[in-house]
Amino acid sequence: MSLPRIAVDAMGGDEGVRVMIEGAALARRRHDRFKFLLVGDEQRIKAALDNHPGLSGASEILHCDDVVGGDERPTQALRRARTTSMGLAIDAVKRGAAGAAVSSGNTGALMAMSKLALRTMPGIDRPALAALLPTLGDNDVIMLDLGANSESDVRNLVQFAIMGAAYSRIATGRAAPRVRLLNIGTEEIKGTDELQEAAALLRGAEGLSLQFDGFIEADKINRGDVDVVVTDGFSGNIALKAIEGAARFVTDLLRAAFTSSLRSKIGFLVSRPATELLRHHLDPNNHNGAVFLGLNGVVVKSHGSANALGVANAVAVAARLLEDRLIDRIAADLEELSHRQVSGGRPPEAA
Structure with missing residues (x-):
């Protein structure tokens, strides 16, 4: 049984596309039910996918070449939510094009964008x-x-x-x-x-x-x-x-x-x-993947310095929360x- 697609902000993190794609590929090798929406610069993502044919066949690319900076203020990032890889990954969850989003980017911007796009669950004041x-x-x-x-x-x-x-x-x-x-x-x-x-x-x-x-x-x-x-x-x-x-x-x-x-x-x-x-x-890296709880959607924050193993673990966290219906439990x-x-x-x- 395949899970809903996981949107990956391929441009986030200290090393960007290479590590994010390697991490998604590792997660895919461990769990072949994973499907992905890879958000970021299409040319760079395709080049990285050349080394991971198993991931390529399970992924769709959403092109975007705008990235949220690591030191960018959340208020500034919010203005570009519709043009950045982070914002579009979260929007995919909002639209139902993905079940969860994973990003290694700016934590404050990710929180602000997620809260604005997905809103908090009924009965929750703050995520x-x-x-x-x-x-x-x-x-x-x-x-x-x-x-x-x-x-x-x-x-x-x-x-x-x-x-x-x-x-x-x-x-x-x-x-x-x-x-x-x-x-x-x-x-x-x-x-x-x-x-x-x-x-x-x-x-x-x-x-x-x-x-x-x-x-x-x-x-x-x-x-x-x-x-x-x-x-x-x-x-x-x-x-x-x-x-x-x-x-x-x-x-x-x-x-x-x-x-x-x-x-x-x-x-x-x-x-x-x-x-x-x-x-x-x-x-x-063995415990990577923090979760924004209380939103109407699953968003997982991977550490900015995470390696491929860390990214794979963050993807696995997102998948497990989807599979076990965390939002319904809350x-x-x-x-x-x-x-x-x-x-x-x-x-x-x-x-």
């Missing part, structure tokens, strides 16, 4: 950026928001929890994902008024397919004891970059240690299987919330 992060456990953890909203109120946090849990049920297979709110401590008295109220609402909610476990501190995010971590975009972006920085620090420290002397180099050869496992676990949970009372009354304006 959130969610990503899978590695853990020490058997499951990856989903974290949101990672930067789409610098400020989030009580209602937003509750909606993020519902969206994150729906995504987690697809990613982990858990019927009731474990959800926690990011806080400065795990005690119930800790945190802002917004966090306290959101926690009270989630504790009292019944009938939702999630298990609310209270608060979590940033140093426990990757332990494997939680499936969804919910926060505002400001705190989430800082936490994500701190995690990524710590991972780079560890790998750089090991590299320096293993090359500092002949004895260290011998030690590296002995411990190479373990260090390779660590490198694989920390490689962001809609069903929002409808369930709107029909149930919670302790202390309904969520503000949520019903």
Whole structure:
């Protein structure tokens, strides 16, 4: 069974067409049900496709030679949404010409264009950026928001929890994902008024397919004891970059240690299987593909520096969310919330 086509912004990312086409080709080799709409400069795309006949036969090209710059302001990019590869990939989802869009381009522009073209789902005030992060456990953890909203109120946090849990049920297979709110401590008295109220609402909610476990501190995010971590975009972006920085620090420290002397180099050869496992676990390409949750369509953000493997993983994320009907799952949970009372009354304006 083939899935709806996936629109790929072939011009986005640090290396543009070559890596995006290589990534799509790798995804196609792994899953031959994938079909693609490749958006970008037709001549450059065709040249890249010469090396990937399997992808060529499963793709259509939508020509466009205008690209959103990596440092371009979202407001400037919005004015050119109808002429850029990013904007046309999103428009393909809006028109039904593709089921999902994948781009490695400017995150702010992608968010702005996606929100304007696809609009937020009924019952969702703001979309959130969610990503899978590695853990020490058997499951990856989903974290949101990672930067789409610098400020989030009580209602937003509750909606993020519902969206994150729906995504987690697809990613982990858990019927009731474990959800926690990011806080400065795990005690119930800790945190802002917004966090306290959101926690009270989630504790009292019944009938939702999630298990609310209270608060979590940033140093426990990757332990494997939680499936969804919910926060505002400001705190989430800082936490994500701190995690990524710590991972780079560890790998750089090991590299320096293993090359500092002949004895260290011998030690590296002995411990190479373990260090390779660590490198694989920390490689962001193996967890590439952040999702804008809460839109009337699937949009996946690939890291700008992603290699072909990373792009292929982002495409696979888009395909899986289409296959498992993420938007329908979120809609069903929002409808369930709107029909149930919670302790202390309904969520503000949520019903």
